[in-house]
Amino acid sequence: MNKAIISFVISALLGFGLGYLVFDVILGNSDSQPQVAQTETKDTSATKTESKDTAAKTTSANEDNILNKRGCLGCHSVDALNLKGGAVGPDLSQAFVNVEGKHGKSIEEFLKAPTSAVMSGVIGKNPLTDDERKQVLELLKQSSEAK
Incomplete structure (x- = not known):
């Protein structure tokens, strides 16, 4: 037996x-392949203001944005910019304003040296350059202003 x-x-x-x-x-593993962000189409019947907003969202959601290039969209999404990504990590739409309260440091400092265990492992293995960090900050600021 x-x-x-x-x-x-x-x-x-x-x-x-x-x-x-x-x-x-x-x-x-199909989950480790780069995520391609979906873009919002421009409504031709929209007013000029709405067209500008849609154009900004479409521009930020293109495949060349830094969040897609660096693989952030594998775990995170940014609903405010219509960037669809993974559901494992939190939505980053308000990260620009919320990170300091959650992690005790500004978003820029957090991107240099994250205090969360997961992000310190991710960024620690492949740190962002100053230019990449600037691009991420611009997108996150744009997303916090969009909602």
């Missing part, structure tokens, strides 16, 4: 291990 249980446990562990190896490592 004990041999049967031990054989079953070993077989199950080998099966799960091989499944992980084949489906996650070899075939690739």
